[in-house]
Amino acid sequence: SRGGVSKCPEDDRPLDYAQIYPDEELTTEVMNSLVRCRNVKDGCRWVGKLQILQVHLDECPFDALPCPLRCGAVLPRLDLEDHLEFTCCRRQVVCEFCSKKFPGDVYEKQHSGQCISEVMWCENKCGARLERRFLANHMRNECHKRTVLCQFCSREFVQETLQTHQYQCPRYPVVCPNRCDPTKIPREDLDLHVTELCPSATISCSFRDAGCKHKCPRFSMEKHTAENVQHHLKLMCDLSKTQQTQITQLCNALYSLTHITDGEFIWKISNYKQKFLESAYKSVELVSEPFYTARYGYKMAASVFLNGNGAGEGKYLSVYIKILPGEYDNILEWPFILPISFSIYDQNIDYDLRANITESFVPDPTWKHFQKPVKDTGALGFGYPKFVSHEILKTRDYIKDDSIIIKVKVDSYRNCTSP
Structure with missing residues (x-):
């Protein structure tokens, strides 16, 4: 207006x-x-x-x-009261723990959850309740549930179990039982110290196994050794003789065990070509290792002439068996009458295609070859001068990898006439 x-x-x-x-x-x-x-x-x-x-x-x-x-x-208006009491940044708040007043925003951002007078539970769950200002020291130095390092092995343990651990700690220092030194030794090294290092430990002479019974502290053992050289040398010589006797006995026993065949002896003759040439130039008898027909049986050996012998010389491979004096001859039956067979293997890789050559015989009890042997002579045994011809031997796989394989089988049943 x-x-x-x-x-x-x-x-x-x-x-x-x-x-x-x-x-x-x-x-x-x-x-x-x-x-x-x-x-x-x-x-x-x-x-x-x-x-x-x-x-x-x-x-x-x-x-x-x-x-x-x-x-x-x-x-x-209805929200004003709650705002003034709980949310207004300018309200005055009294801390329930330290009783100090703070503006609302200062209390929430700086004081709440950080008051040094606030009573709290120990974080290690030991059951203690104390003001925040004392909590760090309690957890670090007082709490029986706090984690501490073993000062000897540096492993971590709950404080209340540390003392129990020290009774088993491998690095806990213990005194040598021989009191050799005031210095303590880690528990796990004590056995090694006592058995190998402790100068006061009583030890046996290093020639104990030879018979020396002397014992003394480790530090004086060198003197004992130096003063008893001749005595120790005699002990070692005696021990060497005893061991040599035992070795000989063991070798004989091992030899006997390894030559038990249970009636089947397999003989592989290697370097066939070279041995055949030697046999052709000069009649050479190849004799096998002796073998036993059973654990307490007859002792035998096989022999062959690669270029033949007697009626088979030059055209056949001859094979023989001879009975040798054995350890159990006095408890065996004589004359020897068990059937014997000779076989030469066809070494074809396919088992079903093999054609082994076999000859067998039953000993004549009247022949001298099968009587109880008196001594091991070089006499020719009983066998087949014309066992297999050279022509047949060159066929199939009788000769393979420059080797032939011969089997001698002694049948333990008297009435058996086949191999």
């Missing part, structure tokens, strides 16, 4: 304030009209006369108000 002139809100015509006057009846009518609270959208259901609206707004729980502490927050 200008100069006291305004416009009517209804028809926009100019109005003069001098001509405007209050209408009490209309005012009363308007003020008695019913209205809703302006906070109806926020949930307020108040309805009343316009003239008491302000009274309601002064108490309306949904009416928005600025925080009285001027933190900048605007919120409904």
Whole structure:
């Protein structure tokens, strides 16, 4: 308005304030009209006369108000109390542990969860409760559940078990039982120290196995050894003789055991070509290792002439068997009458395609070859001068890898006439 002139809100015509006057009846009518609270959208259901609206707004729980502490927050009256007590950054908070006052934001960001007077449980779960300012020292130096290092083996243990561990700790220093030195020795090294290093330990002479019974502290053993060279030498010589006798006995026993065949003796003759040439140039008899037909049986040896002997010379391979004097001849039956067979193997890789050559005989009890032997002579045994011809021997796989394989079988059943 200008100069006291305004416009009517209804028809926009100019109005003069001098001509405007209050209408009490209309005012009363308007003020008695019913209205809703302006906070109806926020949930307020108040309805009343316009003239008491302000009274309601002064108490309306949904009416928005600025925080009285001027933190900048605007919120409904019903939330104001909680805001002032719990969330306002300018509220005053008293710490329940140290009783000091702090602005809300300072308390939440800097003091809460860090108060040195706050009572806490020990993190090692030992059951202790103490103020935060004492907690670090308690966990580091006092708590019986704290983790500590063994000063000897450097392994970690719970403090309350450390003493028990030290009774078993391999590096715990212990005194030598011989009191050789005031210096203590780690427990795990004590056995080695006593058995090999301790100068005071009583030890046996290094020639103990030879018969020397002397014992003395380790530090004086060198003197004993130096003063008894001749005695020790005699002991060693005696021991050597005894051992040589035992070795000879063992070798004889081993030789006997390794020559027990259970009736089957397999003889492989290697370097066949060279040995055949030697036999062709000069009649050479190849004699096998002796063997026993059983654990307490007859002792025998086989022999061959690669270029033949007697009627088979030059064209055949001859094979013989002769009975040798054995350890158990006095308990065996004589004359020897068990069937014997000779075989030469076809060394074909396919077992089903092999064609071994076999000849067998039953000893004649009247022949001298099968009587109880008196001594081991070089006499020719009994066998086959024409066992297999050279022509046949060159066929198939009788000769393979420059070797032939001959089997001698002694049948333990008297009535058996086949190999």
